[in-house]
Amino acid sequence: MTLEDARVLDAADPLRDRRALFALPDGVIYLDGNSLGAMPAATPARVAETVVAEWGRDLITSWNAHGWIDAPRRLGAAIARLVGAREDEVIVADSTSANLFKLLAAACAARPGRTTILSEPGNFPTDLYVADGVARMLPGRRVRTAAVDDIASAIDADTAVVMLTHVHYKTGRRLDMAAITAAAHARGALMLWDLSHSVGAVELDLAGCDVDLAVGCGYKYLNGGPGAPAFLHVARRLHGELRSPLSGWMGHGEPFAFRDDYAPAEGMARFLCGTPPILAMAALERGIATFDGVTMRQVAAKSRGLIDLFVAEVERRGLDTELTLLSPRDAGSRGSHVSYAHRDAHAVCQALIARGVIGDFRAPDAVRFGFTPLYLGYANVWRAVEILADVLATGAWRDERYRVRSAVT
Amino acid sequence: MTLEDARVLDAADPLRDRRALFALPDGVIYLDGNSLGAMPAATPARVAETVVAEWGRDLITSWNAHGWIDAPRRLGAAIARLVGAREDEVIVADSTSANLFKLLAAACAARPGRTTILSEPGNFPTDLYVADGVARMLPGRRVRTAAVDDIASAIDADTAVVMLTHVHYKTGRRLDMAAITAAAHARGALMLWDLSHSVGAVELDLAGCDVDLAVGCGYKYLNGGPGAPAFLHVARRLHGELRSPLSGWMGHGEPFAFRDDYAPAEGMARFLCGTPPILAMAALERGIATFDGVTMRQVAAKSRGLIDLFVAEVERRGLDTELTLLSPRDAGSRGSHVSYAHRDAHAVCQALIARGVIGDFRAPDAVRFGFTPLYLGYANVWRAVEILADVLATGAWRDERYRVRSAVT
Incomplete structure (x- = not known):
């Protein structure tokens, strides 16, 4: 050549x-767009508009007038197209780490008789660290690791959830999503995929693989900017069953009713926590839009x-x-x-x-x-x-x- | 008049x-700067510089070259001045809701013999919702509320942590931080203040009141922009004792060593979770700077x-x-x-x-x-x-x- x-x-x-x-x-x-995606040419103007016209001029009214309140759902629907999920199965919120915490804790609660979060050694550190944080809060739970080539056989009746990164952050190795998800389901475990190094880079079919749970990063291949908000995915069939432990007001069914008792929203909105980061959302929306038409x-x-x-x-x-x-x-x-x-x-x-x-x-x-x-x-x-x-x-x-x-x- | x-x-x-x-x-x-602070005139240019020059031009090198990695600590030190805390007692991260979760869960773990998170009915909903989320994850824990005028007498040997909002989001009533903190300490409980409606609005003396824990909002009086990152405070004497359940990689002592085992950082960095939201941090830093010189x-x-x-x-x-x-x-x-x-x-x-x-x-x-x-x-x-x-x-x-x-x- x-x-x-x-x-x-x-x-x-x-x-x-x-x-x-x-x-x-x-x-x-x-050659580092897998760590921090490049800046889309349209992003500076879009961010400036959000800062100057939406925040600066229209102030608090922008929550309604400029669709701020709907951003987590709207961006989630755009990401859903890239990962082969239904548009109401993905929402944008918080960081990948915080979203992992929500879903691992929810998964453990949904499998009360099982004590183990199963992963692989050498998984991206934050995944193992967050799993450790979840296990420390829940008595009797533990994190277990098994070499990824033995992962299917390591899943047993004590496995609440299998958590793996689809494309390994260091080696770039891509796992067989369909086969491992099926192995988890065959043993009654939930399957959580970290898509941080996959979304916007490889073909994904979360719906076709019947994936339960997923998280992913907004600042790598999605070009959302440094520390961009992350996303999380929950299969529609689990929306009623799972509950976020990070039960902030944005996940409430009626956040502006200001009731004392928490009642989670229907659907993915229940996995929201605090007020969405609007400036960062504006940049991420432009980043995702670079995939429009391909x-x-x-x-x-x-x-x-x-x-x-x-x-x-x-x-x-x-x-x-x-x-x-x-x-x-x-x-x-x-x-x-x-x-x-x-x-x-x-x-x-x-x-x-x-x-x-x-x-x-x-x-x-x-x-x-x-x-x-x-x-x-x-x-x-x-x-x-x-x-x-x-x-x-x-x-x-x-x-x-x-x-x-x-x-x- | x-x-x-x-x-x-x-x-x-x-x-x-x-x-x-x-x-x-x-x-x-x-008259709504208590909900969403106005835009500082210097913010658009600072955000544009972060987007175009730091992200767009200097790309991944900006983590070091433009101090991105240090932003949580740097902004925390600036907020510490406004709340009467030591500069190493405050860090900027995540949302107020997520920070509440971290500190309430850490407080419960630090008071293992005590089962109750004590608050007042009608507290800002997210505070009660997040406390509920923490109590649901920890067996035997519960949230109890008492009218704020009776709060001191409601603190007992079963109270792990008292969580109150210093200035009430609706009535604007300001509580006596020194007296209630002392009452909590007298009964062996930890004290957590939500400063969302206080920071940048009223005089605060967290050190003088010997406050244990606090959280607060970046997008109200701090003028950080819609959904700006929040902050959290932990008294220096508790830094070694408390541990965040949201143990993401940014809270690790050596995040770039990529080890499998979680070992929390010294000091406030252990309360970080995911990658910091740099564009939002840039806006918040300008917002805080509007207090320089007053x-x-x-x-x-x-x-x-x-x-x-x-x-x-x-x-x-x-x-x-x-x-x-x-x-x-x-x-x-x-x-x-x-x-x-x-x-x-x-x-x-x-x-x-x-x-x-x-x-x-x-x-x-x-x-x-x-x-x-x-x-x-x-x-x-x-x-x-x-x-x-x-x-x-x-x-x-x-x-x-x-x-x-x-x-x-």
Whole structure:
């Protein structure tokens, strides 16, 4: 493959017009959209309108006049389309971590005779930490982990809920949602998927897989901005049965009746807690809108093409003597990012950033590259590997300045 | 008092220059800053900078380069000054409701032999709802309410935590923080204050009152924007003892070590949960900054003056035949808003809004007026009562269009 070949692929790419929807700095090849999605070009104006015209001018009346109060449901319906759920099964609220807490606690309450939250070791830390927090509050409950390849057989009559991340944050490995969900159901457990590294990156069919519960992140592939609100999904058949422990006023059936007794709303609104963060919601709504008019099938197909090119170029240039692929080679078994082990992954990552190729480091030894089909092209990927090859060939990463660690790595 | 007299007061007001820090629409007298604070004039540019330059241009590097990761602590320290706490005792995170959950659950765990969360009936609903959610998760725990005038004697050896709102959301009644906190401590209970209607409105001395726990809202008197992040306070002496049940990764001692086991951070960082909402934090930081250079003593003194004027003018014009003051007359016993009962409070409120006087309705029968000393003057207050008098004298509020109820009232 030559740069010219990559340009031919870009010219034939059905998503090639999407790049214009994003404002990316010149000279940057951004391979970190799986950590913080790029800024949509329309977002600054939309946020400014929300700040100046809605908040500044129309003030408190905007709760009704500009649909603020409906934002959690409206954004949830837009996300539902991307994850293959019914539009009344998803709502936007709080953070991924807080939403995990709500659903794990609700799941444990709905399976009172079962004591275990089952997950895998090495799951994204916040998932394990939040499960630990839930188990500490509920006497007799515990978190158990089993290697993901043995997870189906680890589910037993004591498992209240199985909690897994669909695409692993480090390796990019994608799990079989249909099979594991079916295994959980076969043993009477509920199934909760963390879709943080899946939504907007791979095809999902929550309804078709009969998934019970899911959470996901707004600031990665959904391009909602740093710390964007997260979402949660509950299958319609469970809406009446599950109850959020974070029973704030926005989850009440009549929040403005100001009654002393809590009575949860019908449907997903019961999983709301406090007042929705309107400025952040406005940015997230524009981020989700970058998917308008494309199918997740198109997005996923291009993701496969970009990663296949990256992995093949790393090998063609012989970089795999220094870098060890930590991710599945099979496109059907991975998400939209890949990681490579390197003995000084942090320094390699910093050297790449200094040359405009932005990936990230994941402790202890991984360099991670994310491939966002809406704003990344084949020529970008080809060029990124060329720069990676240069960094390795010249030993540029050995420079002292790349040894400095920051608070956020 | 004449309009001219009110203008003389404005000319002598030490806070008169503060109005220029806010962008308020022409023709509006905004008496709802206790529900949603007005937009600071500097906020649009600061939010735009965060969106365009920090997110859009510097992307993921902004977590370090622009201090995103430090925002919860930095904003907490700024709020600490306003509430009389030490700067390491306050942190900004999540919603008021979520923060209540964290602290109530932590308090119950810290008082294992005690079963009761004690509050008052008619407390702001989310406080009672969240307490109910905590009690439902913890076997044997319950929420008990006692009339606020009997609260000290209702605290007993079974009380784990007393949870009260310092300034009541409807009546504006302000409780005696020092006395009630001392009563809780005398009986071995922890004391949690909801400062949502206090912070930025009245003088507070959390350290001097030896308060254990507090939460508060960012979008009222702090002018942080709709659904702004909230804050929480834990006295330094309890930092090692209390643990958040919402144990998300941002509360971990080493969030970027990506370990499987949760180990809470030292200090207030352990009460963080998910990734901080950076765009909303940027707006809140500008809102808090509107208090730079003024003391809460000045703010509170002006609040008293504005409300005394409003109440006196209502009486001078004889409006108290139709409106019944629900709030304390004594400035020492109230916050920075007052409510009046009216048999059709909703319609009166709507008629006022149509004439540019924005207050709000609180079910079932209250019209509520908030007095924000930074951007409201004496002449504004005088004029608001004149318009209120006109609405009542003409019966304008009887118009059919004021009967329409919206989702948010």
